[in-house]
Amino acid sequence: xxxxxxxxxxxSLRALNLRVYMFGKKVENPVDDPILRPSVNSVKMTYDLAxxxxxxxxxxxxxxxxxxxINRFTHIHQSTDDxxxxxxxxxxxxxxxxxxxxxxxxxxxxNAVFSSTYEIDEACGTKYxxxxxxxxxxxxxxxxxxxxxxxxxxxxxxKAPHAQDxxxxxLHVVERRPDGVVVCGAKAHQTGIINSHEVIVMPTQSMxxxxxxxxxxxxxxxxxxxLFMIIGRQSCDTRKLEGxxxxxxxxxxxxxxxxxxxxxxxxxxxxxxxxxxxEYAGMLVERFAGYHRQSYxxxxxxxxxxxxxxxxxxxxxxxxxKASHIKDKIxxxxxxxxxxxxxxIACSAEGTKTASGxxxxxxxxxxxxxxxxxxxxxxxxxxAEDIAGGLMVTMPSQVDFHSDMVVGRNGExxxxxxxxxxxxxxxxxxxxxxxxxxxxxxxxxxxxAVGYRTExxxxxxxxxxxxxxxxxxxxxxxxxxxxxxxxxxx
Numbered sequence: 001x002x003x004x005x006x007x008x009x010x011x012s013l014r015a016l017n018l019r020v021y022m023f024g025k026k027v028e029n030p031v032d033d034p035i036l037r038p039s040v041n042s043v044k045m046t047y048d049l050a051x052x053x054x055x056x057x058x059x060x061x062x063x064x065x066x067x068x069x070i071n072r073f074t075h076i077h078q079s080t081d082d083x084x085x086x087x088x089x090x091x092x093x094x095x096x097x098x099x100x101x102x103x104x105x106x107x108x109x110x111n112a113v114f115s116s117t118y119e120i121d122e123a124c125g126t127k128y129x130x131x132x133x134x135x136x137x138x139x140x141x142x143x144x145x146x147x148x149x150x151x152x153x154x155x156x157x158x159k160a161p162h163a164q165d166x167x168x169x170x171l172h173v174v175e176r177r178p179d180g181v182v183v184c185g186a187k188a189h190q191t192g193i194i195n196s197h198e199v200i201v202m203p204t205q206s207m208x209x210x211x212x213x214x215x216x217x218x219x220x221x222x223x224x225x226x227l228f229m230i231i232g233r234q235s236c237d238t239r240k241l242e243g244x245x246x247x248x249x250x251x252x253x254x255x256x257x258x259x260x261x262x263x264x265x266x267x268x269x270x271x272x273x274x275x276x277x278x279e280y281a282g283m284l285v286e287r288f289a290g291y292h293r294q295s296y297x298x299x300x301x302x303x304x305x306x307x308x309x310x311x312x313x314x315x316x317x318x319x320x321x322k323a324s325h326i327k328d329k330i331x332x333x334x335x336x337x338x339x340x341x342x343x344x345i346a347c348s349a350e351g352t353k354t355a356s357g358x359x360x361x362x363x364x365x366x367x368x369x370x371x372x373x374x375x376x377x378x379x380x381x382x383x384a385e386d387i388a389g390g391l392m393v394t395m396p397s398q399v400d401f402h403s404d405m406v407v408g409r410n411g412e413x414x415x416x417x418x419x420x421x422x423x424x425x426x427x428x429x430x431x432x433x434x435x436x437x438x439x440x441x442x443x444x445x446x447x448x449a450v451g452y453r454t455e456x457x458x459x460x461x462x463x464x465x466x467x468x469x470x471x472x473x474x475x476x477x478x479x480x481x482x483x484x485x486x487x488x489x490x
Contacts, residue, residue, distance in 0.1 A: 003060070003071055004143040006048035010040060013195065016221075019228035020194050020258075027231075030194050034240045036231070038254030042101045043145060043195045045093060045253070046073060058089040063140050064357075065133065070140045073103045076114050077359040083348035087298035091341065094302020098443065100255035100451030102147075102192025104299060108291035109148025109200040110136060111358055113217060116284040117273050118356035123280075128217075128273045129356070135219050135271060139198065146219075147196040149187035149260060150288060152204040161207065161214040171201065171262055172213040173275070180268040181275065183216060189459075190260045191451070194229055196222055199260070203274070206282030215281045217274035218267045226265040232257040236446040246398040246435055249442025255451045286469070290363045292460035293370030297344015300373050303452050304337040304380055307443050310436055311384040317433045318389065319425035329383045336376040343369030364473040367466040374463040377456040381444045392437045393445070395422065401434065 004012065013031050020027040022035070030036050050059040050071050061075040061082065062068070077083050086107070093101045114136070117128035139146055152161075155169030164170065171185030183201075193199060200219045207215050220227065234256070236248075245251045274280065312330055315321045347365035354360050385392065396418050403414035412420075424433035442448045457463065484490075 002143075003050055003069065004047055005051055006044040009044055009047045009143075009145070012197065013040065016197070017223040018194060019223075020231065021228065022231040035237055036194065036256060038099070038240070038250070038252060039102065039192070039256045040195050042097045042099050042253045042255055043103060043192060045097055046071070046101055046103050046145075047143075049093065049096065055092070058085055058092060061085075065137055066140065068140070071143055073107045074110070074136075074140045074143065074146070075107070076136070077111055077351075078357070079359055080349055080351045083294070083351045083359055083361055084345060087294065087341070087344040087348055090295055090298025091302040091305070094299045095305050096302075097253040098250055098303055098306040098439075099253040099448050100191060100299065100303075100455070102195060102255055103145060104295040105148035105191060105292065106146030106196065106198075106200065108288055108295060109150070109202060110139070110146065111291055111360075112284055112288035113200060113202070113273050114358050115354040115356040115360065116217075116280060116287060118354075119283070120274065120277055120280050122355070124277060126277075128275075131270050132273050135198075142197075144197040145192075145195060147190060147193045147199045147222075148202065148288065149190055149193070149199050150202045150204050150285070151188050153186055153188050153259075154204070160211060161205075162210045170204065170214045171216065173216055174213075174264065177266075180266055181216070181218075181272065183218075183262050183265050183267060185262050187260045187262075189232075190229070190258045191255060191455070191459075193222065193258050193260050194231070194256065198222065200273075201262075202284055202288060203281040205285055207278040209278055211278050211281075212276040215274055215276055215278040216272075217284065218272045220265060220267055220271060224265055226263045227260065228263070229258040229260050232259065234447040234450050236442070239446075244398040246431075246438055249438040249440075249446050250448060254447050257450065286363070287360060289461050289465070289469075290361055290366045293366040293373075293466065294344055294347050294361045296373040296456065296460060297340050297342075297347070297369040300377055300452065300456055301337055301341040301344070303443070303448075304333070304340070304377065307380060307384050307440070307452070308333045308337060310440050310443070311387045313436045314384075314388045314392075314433075314440060317424040317428045317436060326387060329387055333380050333383050336380055340369065340372050340376055343372055364470065367469040367473065370460055371463060371466045371470065373456045374466070377452055381449075381453060384440055385444055388437060388440045391422065391433075392441050395434060395437055398434070401430070 020030045049055045061072045063070045117132045121129045152170045155164045161170035168185045173181045174184045175182035202217045239248050315326050347361040350362035351359045401418045405414050419430045423430050
């Protein structure tokens with residue numbers, strides 16, 4: 001099958017019988033819901049750009065399984081060049097949407113599961129890699145959007161999965177049948193889950209021998225019986241219901257998170273990629289986390305490009321683009337953004353071939369990349385807010401700017417007063433100033449801040465998770481030996 005167009009992708013979602021709930025009610029048409037549709041549009045862009053001739057090198061690849069042209073989001077990395085192109089593609093899409101485009105988790109899950117299943121089979125004599133190759137071939141042939149699900153809700157975090165008071169705090173097997181398993185539990189913070197065709201489930205952490213029922217990995221369609229999603233709240237999300245395109249800030253693109261519940265979901269044997277091999281759970285988690293921490297050196301940088309541009313536009317509209325402190329703040333924003341990108345490229349360029357044949361990033365540098373991402377977007381946001389000024393958060397609504405209600409002594413309307421007192425410099429319309437302020441608000445404080453700020457902190461693991469990995473992979477003993485040798489210590 002040829003690559004899907006963006007419109008074909010949207011129509012393919014309509015064919016799914018998804019169970020999606022929001023504000024205590026079932027969403028009957030998630031594709032066209034005003035709160036959810038911007039999220040669909042962001043994923044649609046991953047299909048649209050794959051059709052554009054001048055983006056073919058970044059957005060598409062050649063399948064090592066079939067030799068056919070495929071969307072890079074379904075590709076298994078075959079070289080360090082593939083790893084680098086992945087980061088560049090993510091930056092491009094961040095620039096194109098100013099939002100989370102949601103397919104990185106699935107791509108990272110597929111690459112992690114690819115190498116992990118191969119090594120489990122080699123050690124245990126299982127057939128998980130064969131199962132995964134069958135699944136992957138279908139994903140590539142049908143150009144499917146796949147989400148990855150790793151984060152469990154965890155309950156009491158001082159207790160192992162099997163020791164929880166409520167066993168559903170970690171997704172686990174509740175029934176084993178000759179033809180498959182039945183699972184219960186939930187996966188949290190699922191970006192893009194409602195816009196995907198399939199989901200790959202993975203364990204969330206290293207596990208001990210008593211956690212066998214929790215060491216489970218598999219893939220199922222999103223409209224599988226027993227699976228449903230509850231949409232998470234976002235700041236300013238209901239603005240999308242007000243009919244004000246301007247107040248939304250970014251009316252076309254966005255992202256949503258969901259709690260994904262597995263209520264006695266049956267998984268056939270040929271869709272299982274791990275089933276009780278607790279000693280390999282940590283390896284799968286580490287590889288997925290590494291790939292996803294690399295991803296943040298691309299996607300967050302692309303969105304950062306947009307925010308830096310918006311701050312520069314706000315400075316223009318405010319009449320202060322030449323002020324030395326404004327120029328210095330924009331330079332600092334660029335410096336921080338390019339530092340994150342440099343780490344994403346570095347961990348890609350230093351990637352190595354796995355036993356299965358795909359390429360894994362340098363895990364130390366990937367964790368350094370994500371550690372920077374936990375900090376730098378926050379500083380970029382702070383500087384953007386500084387440049388934009390207080391109007392970003394105290395500006396009246398679009399309705400006020402168009403109101404014909406008379407309030408002034410000389411017959412002035414609310415709209416006239418707003419347009420007068422919130423005017424920009426000469427040659428810039430009040431409306432355009434309003435638009436850029438709302439856009440900055442969207443990225444710094446509004447719905448997009450979920451994907452740019454908070455996700456930068458906790459996505460792909462918390463800051464402490466990266467510091468643990470940096471300590472583990474930083475080879476401090478080797479560094480000590482270097483110092484001893486130069487110092488003449490024997």
